[in-house]
Amino acid sequence: MAFDYDKYLRPGKLPHIWCPGCGHGIVMKGLIRAMDTLNLKKEETAVVSGIGCASRLPGYIDCCTLHTAHGRAAAFATGVKMAKPEMNVILVGGDGDGTAIGGNHFIHACRRNINMTYIIMNNYIYGMTGGQFSPCTPTGAKASTTPYGNPDPGFDIAKLAIGAGATFVARGTAFHANQIDKLIAEAIQHKGFSVVEILDDCPTTYGRRNKYKSVIEMMNRLKEVAVPVKAAEKMTAEQLQGKVLTGVLYKDETKPEYTAEYAKVIERATAAK
Amino acid sequence: MSKKVAFLQGNEAAAHGALYAGCNFFAGYPITPSTEVSEVLSAELPKIGGKFMQMEDEIAAMAAILGASLTGAKVLTSTSGPGLSLKQELIGYGCIAEIPCVVYNVMRGGPSTGMPTGPSQSDVMCAKWGTHGDHPAICLVPASVQETYEEIIRAFNLSEKYRTPVMVMPDEIVAHMRERVVFPEQGEIGVVPRKSPTVPPEQYKPYDTSFGDVPPLAAFGSGYKFHVTGLNKAADGFPTTKASLVQAEEERQVRKVDANVDDIVTFEEYMLDDAEVVVVAYGSTSRSARYAVNVAREQGIKAGMFRIKTFWPFPDKQIKALAGKVKGFVIPEMNLGMCSLEIERCAQGKAPVLGIFRVDGEPINPDQILDKIKEVK
Structure with a gap:
């Protein structure tokens, strides 16, 4: 029997805003399958986003949904989670939202290791505003604001998350659709701040400027660059040139989780009273 | 039974007033001259199972309280000038999404870093016009430590009643001076609960x-x-x-x-019945104004004071009524003429508006106000 996505979708809110060929819908389906796998209660789940194409996702999900301001998802979500730690809190957004204007909130959510899951759809571009370069746009690439090629070096979101203190970091791609739900489900189950980067595509504002002839070509690129971490172990540095690791990249179950640590603060304060 | 009394700083009173109002979530970022609010609440909130968060920046603090408020928490943040500028983006979010919250802002000099330890009243326009777009604004300007305690409670009540951010903005003098505070008994000041849905x-x-x-x-x-x-x-x-x-x-x-x-606008009328010269003052400046009015009266000048307690919404109706019957207004304020513009707008040319503007980090003293009162012909 086909999977019933309607269980977690808001009735009457489709069609979504995403362009044909955009991978955000694939990620949303992955998220829904993950929520179903874990049997998350919709009333007890908050889905929080910032601004941008990917940040429109919460509007379609039938939970407590919070579409905040540009870059601020992690900070709003921290307030939700701290005030009601029993809620499942899932953040979604794009690369510009999460690593540029929201970069500070992102690294500090990682540092606190607060029990939330952040799904970053990385399509290397600001799509909603028409294709300006983001902190994840490859050097040399064309964007509406890099007509001579992008001079900026990009972020590696996964490394950034690990460096900042996140305790579960995974990466998938929009091509590897069947892996997305498993990565997200594992991330949600992890006690701590988990980051799932999904390499995505934006045929409308990135593909056409960078000589991709079709969505299929963009998807094939994701297929070609992705190397599962296990497979990478057997590959030489030369073979890994230009490749991107996928799967669970980092997991630390020893670092204390923030809401649990704050519960101890309350215990100490109450004892001292 | 005698009431509990304490000798407190304005900022400390703000923190205790918030607790009286049921505040159970605070997020802030260190900034002079408002940090004492954070310090008190970091100690007090966990004792009642509440949450204190020091966030990575001012914007994050504003975001965190809005997120927490959506779970039903009663929330506060505190800041000062530069922090208020940073918070404006999300104060607008609170306005459009209609999320109750209280923003406590101690007015220091500006723009930018300005004079972090000096008093000022130059954020009053920022309270209304700081965030972009049309939006409601409620801003309270206490003049004493006791009033800071009470106005924080009123701010929580207004934010719940009208489902909107409310600002409390003492100047740095009120925030840092120490005075006697008489704590109200539990239940003595009403606490307004959030209107919850009655539908399934x-x-x-x-x-x-x-x-x-x-x-x-x-x-x-x-x-x-x-x-x-x-x-x-x-x-x-x-x-x-x-x-x-x-x-x-x-x-x-x-x-x-x-x-x-x-329901929202509050004010104090001091010797206004027969007043020919009206000093309109707020915050610590009103304390100098009261002294100046007393001295003027001793000298046979019919002076009075209209003390603004709620800066936004502005007391238009009251100022308009006064404008028709007085010889002039005197407006002392620690900025270059913000309240004065509002008084001119309300006076509609019916009475002259004389300003005393100080932005040098020094309070306005009674002599300055008295001299200006005498200039009104």
Whole structure:
């Protein structure tokens, strides 16, 4: 029997805003399958986003949904989670939202290791505003604001998350659709701040400027660059040139989780009273 | 039974007033001259199971309180000038998404870093016009430590009643001076609870105006699922660009405050009955003004004071009424003429408006005000 996505979708809110060929819908389906796998209660789940194409996702999900301001998802979500730690809190957004204007909130959510899951759809571009370069746009690439090629070096979101203190970091791609739900489900189950980067595509504002002839070509690129971490172990540095690791990249179950640590603060304060 | 009394700083009183009002979530970022609020609440909130968060920046602190408020928490942040500038983006979010919260801002000199330890009253316009777009504004300007305690409670009540951010803005003198505070008994000052939905979750709409201009707000995690956005939205909370809906929603958000000015606006009238010269003052400046009015009276000058306690909404009606019967207004303020502009607007040319403006980090003294009172012919 086909999977019933309607269980977690808001009735009457489709069609979504995403362009044909955009991978955000694939990620949303992955998220829904993950929520179903874990049997998350919709009333007890908050889905929080910032601004941008990917940040429109919460509007379609039938939970407590919070579409905040540009870059601020992690900070709003921290307030939700701290005030009601029993809620499942899932953040979604794009690369510009999460690593540029929201970069500070992102690294500090990682540092606190607060029990939330952040799904970053990385399509290397600001799509909603028409294709300006983001902190994840490859050097040399064309964007509406890099007509001579992008001079900026990009972020590696996964490394950034690990460096900042996140305790579960995974990466998938929009091509590897069947892996997305498993990565997200594992991330949600992890006690701590988990980051799932999904390499995505934006045929409308990135593909056409960078000589991709079709969505299929963009998807094939994701297929070609992705190397599962296990497979990478057997590959030489030369073979890994230009490749991107996928799967669970980092997991630390020893670092204390923030809401649990704050519960101890309350215990100490109450004892001292 | 005698009441509990303490010798407190304005900022400390603000923290204790917040606790009286039921505050159970605070997020802030260190900034002079308001940090004592954070220090007190970091110690007190966990004792009652509340949460204190020091966030990574001012914007994050504002975001965190809005997120927490959506779960039903009663929330506060504190800051000062530069922090208020940073928070403006999300104060606007609180206005459009209609999320109750209290922003405590101690006025120091500016613009930019200005004079962090000096007093000022130059944020009063920022309280209304700081965030972009049309939006409601409520801003209280206490003049004593006791009043800071009480006005914080009123701010929580107004934010819940009108489902909107409320600002409390003492100047640095009020925030840092120490005075006697008499604590109210439990229940002595009313605490307004949030209006919760009466409809079952499947019928709930977060902006359903059939319940009036202030629709009930459900809490995340209480069985209600709904959508919140900073986009213009329809009654169900989802974005809309439908012209008639956007117009109606924007007007309602402003109207819910504007139509209730008599409930919100508070002021003190001091020797106004026969006054020919009216000093309009607020915050610590009103203390010098009161002294100057007393001296003027001793010298046979019919002076009085209109003390603004609620800066926004502005007491238009009261100033307009005074303008028709006085010889002139004297406006002492620690900025280059912000309240004065409002008085001129309300006076509509019926009475001259004489300003005393200081931005040198020094308080306005009674002599300056007395001299200006004498200039009114």
